[in-house]
Amino acid sequence: MSLHLEHLNPEQLAAVTLPDQHALILAGAGSGKTRVLTTRIAWLLKSGAVSPAGVLAVTFTNKAAREMLARLTAMLPVSPRGMWIGTFHGLCNRMLRAHHREAGLPQSFQILDTADQLAAVKRLLRGANVDEDRFPPKDMQYFFNARKEEGLRAGEVPVSDAIARRHVELYAAYDAQCQREGVADFAELLLRSYELLRNNEVLREHYASRFRHILVDEFQDTNRLQYRWIRLLAGTSARVFAVGDDDQSIYAFRGANVGNMAEFERDFGVQKVIRLEQNYRSHGNILDAANALIAHNRNRLGKNLWTATGEGERVRVYEGESDVEEARFLVEETQALAREGRRYADMAILYRSNAQSRVIEHALFGAGISYRVYGGLRFFERAEVKHALAYLRLAANADDDTAFLRVVNFPARGIGARTLENLQDAARARGASLHASIDALGGKAGGALAAFRALIGSMREQTRGLQLAETVEHVVARSGLVEHYRAERDGADRVENLSELVTAAAAFDVEEATAGLETGQGDVEAVPVDPLTAFLTHAALEAGEHQAGEGQDALQLMTVHSAKGLEFDAVFLTGLEEGLFPHEQSVMERDGLEEERRLAYVAITRARHRLYLSFAQTRMLHGQTRYNVPSRFFDEIPEGLTKWLTPRFAGRRRAAVPSFAPAQAAPKLKGFGRPEGAGGFRIGQNVTHNKFGAGVIVDAEGHGNDARVQVNFGRQGVKWLAVGVAKLQAA
DNA sequence: GTGAGGCCCCTTTTT
């Protein structure tokens, strides 16, 4: 076994070879975090401190788990089987399947993804006659998940007023509905697994004595419940090795709690905090820009990245007149880089929000540059695939009401809203599932429902004993989905995806997916595995890689969030405008600006050799033109590190431009379409005012000297000024 | 019961 310890720097080596104790590793961007994590595991095994079965390593994404597994496999002489390596949800799922009885779940319980959960919540609210304007389904979904992530069941949530009481009642009803239907949402996987360990001493002791070493990746992204789960699992004897970077915490909005890092230090009495500060990715100027920016955050554990690779090029800055101009610049510049011999796949265009990609895509498409957009719908989330999966879920468990409602009338088979309302009433009255309540309805509607029940029944019968792929093929064929989509104008892709689903089932390795689940007879963790359930679980927990364009030389487009963990030779960080980045809605939130700054930090540290920052004076967003002020983040990067490709702020007196300036959406031009309308001024023009400083005209009315213009002065506010009175000057 | 057109809203995202 070759660990190549000689290639590690002193801090990395210290982390890898740390004696038997808890540790917190503050691993800066590009500091070799994954390498340290995997080498640590290999070192523990090699030194005989632990056997593979005593190791549990947990990550956030399937991708990170796969990466870790691949590196370990390459490093170890033996297969890493026996170790528990996976995502929080994957590991909790595994535990719940093994101990489903103790956890109070059916062995083949189904997992609701976010969309399934929302559908289930809507159904609940409608059934309970809840006013959806007062209790929006999305808000309720958020409420349930937030409580679960705090580890609270309905009975434990403090109630202060009537509204809160209603929330809690609905929370209880939602959980009861899930329980009745034998389904669990994502947060439930964690909470149920946590409760299982908490309430069952035998199991807790079993796992506490099994896992000697627990390693946690991206620790800054853990939420409170995940942290408590780790604490419980570690018990008093396991050692926890937590790796994270508080400066890269960008998921507070979905419950991540950076505070877990400090809490971990305290709760576990961590003796050793190791900082990995040498960056192996970026050139000096890029790193200095990142460091200078993040230094503006107050709440930091403190860390300063350095590099031995030299300062490299300056950070290039570009100002466009419009988003279209900015996109044109991106096209020209990436083409120029390509001519110099760089691969498009080594360049990335990053943006704050997905809506920004459209203009860029349009320009790239026009120029014939092949590109790949990350994010968006993934394979198992596509409507047609989810429909097919719903039929499969019903074949496995006919009481799955979410799946039932999804396809009972898709393709259309004459079962309308009225019929379903009646059926739901009947089911509620009996406390039974929809499927089990079909007999309650007679007449024509009852007949159509009975036919559907027969279809599901025959799917179940006829797939008994078949291989997984045959099962999927049979169910897809009988569902009528293929005929339905064939008849649609643009249905070809969907038909294609349905056959792709059969292929995915054939390629699905049941053995691998369930490795270690079916252990020896009498083993406490043993669990019989049904391939269909394994496949459906895989579909829910791993929505599928973004397909298409993998491996070809395509320019990479993605949000800053999805760029985390990746690196590129050249990075274009676009749309650096107040209101967009930092986003106006974040600026309002507590600690929101700091998270935006960390986001910018993550973006900047993705670049190896070359970094571009760009912004535009005007941008079309949500169908309206907005006139923007450059991002305050420009003020936070020392001038000496940058090189402006356009005149610095194009004549704007940057110093006077305030750092808080929510972007203004300009109303439709009120008879003010001509460029020189209001006393020589035009919308979008930069102006200065003696008292308010620099600003930009966002609206106007009237003509000549009677005209009034609305000016966005950023922090000084937005003012209407009479052109004839206010001494406005063109900037 | 079904499909077409109107209306609303609009960060970030993994499991």
Next chain:
DNA sequence: GGGGCCTCAC
């Protein structure tokens, strides 16, 4: 500008 959802007309 555009996608999802709802209402309305057949």
